[in-house]
Amino acid sequence: MLNMKLPFLKTMVGKAFIDTAKEMNVQVYVVGGYVRDQLLNRAIKKDIDLVVVGNGIEYATNVSKKFKRVNLSIYKNFGTAQLKFPNNLEIEIVGARKESYRADSRKPIVEDGTLTDDLARRDFTINALAYNLIDDGELVDKYKGLSDLDNKIIKTPLDPDVTFSDDPLRMLRAIRFACQLNFDIEPLTLQSIARNADRITILSKERITDELNKMILCTKPSIAFLLLDECGLLPYILPELLKLKGVTTIDNKAHKDNFYHTLQVLDNITQFDEDNLWLRWAAILHDIGKPATQRFDKEIGWTFHGHEVVGAKMTTHIFNSLKLPMNEKMKYVQKLVNLHLRPIALTHEVTDSAIRRLIVDCGDDLDDLLKLCKADVTSKNPMRKERYLKRFDQLAHKIAEVEERDAMRNWRPAISGDDIMNLLSIRPGVDVGLIKEEVSNAILNGDIPNEREPALKKMFDIAATKGYKPSKNI
Numbered sequence: 450m451l452n453m454k455l456p457f458l459k460t461m462v463g464k465a466f467i468d469t470a471k472e473m474n475v476q477v478y479v480v481g482g483y484v485r486d487q488l489l490n491r492a493i494k495k496d497i498d499l500v501v502v503g504n505g506i507e508y509a510t511n512v513s514k515k516f517k518r519v520n521l522s523i524y525k526n527f528g529t530a531q532l533k534f535p536n537n538l539e540i541e542i543v544g545a546r547k548e549s550y551r552a553d554s555r556k557p558i559v560e561d562g563t564l565t566d567d568l569a570r571r572d573f574t575i576n577a578l579a580y581n582l583i584d585d586g587e588l589v590d591k592y593k594g595l596s597d598l599d600n601k602i603i604k605t606p607l608d609p610d611v612t613f614s615d616d617p618l619r620m621l622r623a624i625r626f627a628c629q630l631n632f633d634i635e636p637l638t639l640q641s642i643a644r645n646a647d648r649i650t651i652l653s654k655e656r657i658t659d660e661l662n663k664m665i666l667c668t669k670p671s672i673a674f675l676l677l678d679e680c681g682l683l684p685y686i687l688p689e690l691l692k693l694k695g696v697t698t699i700d701n702k703a704h705k706d707n708f709y710h711t712l713q714v715l716d717n718i719t720q721f722d723e724d725n726l727w728l729r730w731a732a733i734l735h736d737i738g739k740p741a742t743q744r745f746d747k748e749i750g751w752t753f754h755g756h757e758v759v760g761a762k763m764t765t766h767i768f769n770s771l772k773l774p775m776n777e778k779m780k781y782v783q784k785l786v787n788l789h790l791r792p793i794a795l796t797h798e799v800t801d802s803a804i805r806r807l808i809v810d811c812g813d814d815l816d817d818l819l820k821l822c823k824a825d826v827t828s829k830n831p832m833r834k835e836r837y838l839k840r841f842d843q844l845a846h847k848i849a850e851v852e853e854r855d856a857m858r859n860w861r862p863a864i865s866g867d868d869i870m871n872l873l874s875i876r877p878g879v880d881v882g883l884i885k886e887e888v889s890n891a892i893l894n895g896d897i898p899n900e901r902e903p904a905l906k907k908m909f910d911i912a913a914t915k916g917y918k919p920s921k922n923i
Contacts (some may be wrong), residue, residue, distance in 0.1 A: 454586055455479060455487055457497060462534060465515045466499070467582050473511060476502040478564065478579035478589065485575050488598055489630070496539045500567050500579065505544035506530045512542075546570070565591060569606055572619040573597075573626065577606050601632040609641035617648035620682065621660040628664050628673035639680065646681040654772040657686060661771070665729045668719060671712035689767060690733065692740040697751075704743070704751040707736050710827055717824035727778050728817050731785035732824055737763050738786075761787035784811065785818055792822045796840035802894045804851045809893065819845055862889045863904035872905070873912050874920045887911045 457463045457479070470477040481498040501508045506523055509530030513521040520533040529543045547562035547570060564579060571577040574594040581587040588595075592606040603623050605612040613620050620642045627634050634642070649657065664673035674690070677683040683691055694708035711733060718732040738759030744752050764783040768775055791807055811818050823841050828834045862885065869881050888907050897903040909919060 455483070455580055456493065457483070458582065462516075462538065466512055466540075469508060469512045469515070470501075470582050473503070473508060475504075475508060476564070477508065477582045478502075479582065480568070480579045481571070481576050484578045484580050484588075485594075485598070488578070488595070495537045496541070499540060499542045499582075500545050500564065501542060502545045502564055505542045509542040543567075564589065568592065571606060572612065572616070572622055574602075574604050574606050575626075597635075601630070602635050603627050603630075603632050604635040604638050605641075609638045610645065613641055613645040614648055617645065617652055618656055618660065620645065620649065620680070621657065621664075624673050624676045624680070624682075625660055625664050625667075627676060628667040628670065631669075631672075634676070639676075642680040642682070646685065649682060649685045654770070658771045658773060661686060662726055665715075665733070666724060666726055669716055670719070670729065671716045674712055674715070687733075687767070687771075689737055689763065693736060697743075697745075699745050700747065702745075702750040707739050711736055713827045714821075714824045717827065718820065721820040721824060722817070725817070727781050728785070728820065730773075731782045731789075731817075731821055734760060734764055734767065734782060734786050735789045735821060735825065736760065737767070757787050757790050781814060784814060785821055788818055789821055789825065792819060792841065792844060793825075796837075796844050799844065799847055801851055804848055805893045805895075808848065808852060815848070819848075862892055863899050863901045864888060864908055868905075869908060869912075872908070872920055873917045875917060880915060880917075884908060884911050884915070 455463075458467060466477065478500045479497060480500050483493065483497045486493055499505075505528060506525070509521060509523070509532060513519050513532060516534070518535050522531045522533070524530065527543075528546065529541060532540045532542070534540075545562050545564050545567040547566035568577040568579060568589070568591050574592040574597045576594070577590075577592045578594045579589040581589065597604050603626050605619075623634055623638065623642060626632060664670055667673060674683070677686065678691070678694075690708065690711065693711055694706065696703050696706050714735065715729060715732045718729055722728050736753075736756065738756035738761075739753045741759050742753045742756040744754070746752055761783045764779065764786055765775075767773075768779045768782070773779065788807075788811055791810075795803055795807065808815060819841060823838055826834055826837045826841075828837065864885070866877075866881050866885055869875060869884050870877065873884075875881055888904055888911065891897050891907050892899045892904065897907055912918070
């Protein structure tokens with residue numbers, strides 16, 4: 450045990466919690482991540498967990514009476530309560546308890562317990578530290594959590610086989626904490642994860658994906674994926690990624706290991722964007738179509754023609770399988786996967802028409818596409834890497850020039866589908882789209898300016914070849 454001071458307790462809200470504990474003569478402890486992060490000097494979050502040795506709901510109710518603006522939520526079935534304050538501070542309160550589990554569920558059977566019982570049910574020793582609100586900052590450390598913090602170790606308080614079998618989500622949390630904190634998972638704990646990997650099947654996809662997304666947002670997310678692979682969890686989460694693993698050699702020609710390449714791209718993307726989860730998903734999936742398109746050509750070696758198209762189609766299935774959002778976020782990832790080779794081609798031969806098409810096809814996501822392309826440069830040759838990155842910088846400059854000159858961002862052709870139907874007396878159908886596409890191509894190729902009169906003339910010329918004549922109303 451040792452003494453420390455938590456910033457939360459110096460606030461008016463914190464003092465109200467202390468006063469209520471004294472008034473009720475109950476022991477109240479801050480536990481979990483708030484204590485851990487304070488000891489690690491990490492940014493303190495706005496959520497705090499409290500354990501009451503007694504009735505947690507009664508304690509929460511009494512605290513809430515001291516504030517005019519607070520939202521109290523009570524969950525009687527779980528014996529917990531939550532207080533939400535206007536400054537986004539959320540405090541979860543629970544009575545000290547012990548838990549037991551059924552083999553087919555991660556939902557515990559809960560009973561009243563002691564502080565020791567409550568700390569024993571915590572996932573890891575570094576989260577089993579308890580700070581006493583009223584005993585001069587006494588820190589209770591029954592499972593050597595302080596030592597594990599100092600040694601940067603992730604370890605369970607009890608037998609890891611019991612811990613992970615009871616609640617398999619803890620296996621993912623172990624890997625997530627190892628990645629977030631740059632800690633090592635204690636060997637026996639790591640071996641236990643591998644033994645219990647199949648228990649992950651009782652978890653909902655939503656809970657799995659929530660942990661996976663937190664891993665992906667880490668500073669070096671490859672750490673998490675390597676651990677998921679090592680422990681045998683990856684086949685249950687993202688089997689498509691595992692198919693990228695391995696190198697095949699024919700006639701002394703080998704392709705790169707696309708699994709490790711993908712993890713390097715994912716790490717690289719963190720250098721260009723701090724917290725765009727969906728850009729990181731695009732990095733994970735950008736080569737996902739390669740196994741299905743892998744071919745060997747005696748003349749040129751290994752090819753993956755069309756892997757970007759296949760990967761874009763696979764994105765829909767993967768998002769749906771993981772219960773990721775099937776809205777514009779999925780479409781954003783799909784777009785970047787589909788287009789990730791286009792800028793690479795343009796670094797070799799840049800034409801204004803090709804740049805105009807890229808700007809139109811990518812729209813507001815063009816900057817992110819270029820970030821992905823730069824992250825995709827994983828050459829271990831420093832000079833070659835510098836040369837490739839320089840080409841992308843030159844391409845970005847050229848794109849900016851074309852955008853400014855031709856006003857391409859949010860580009861629209863000078864005529865619409867309604868114009869085509871009204872001026873040619875055509876009903877909605879395939880021909881309307883074909884005519885509009887040909888006019889758009891003429892503009893993008895630089896054959897005509899994006900102005901109404903030249904576009905109308907081109908429209909009439911195209912329509913004539915298809916047997917359409919101008920409307921009499923013109």
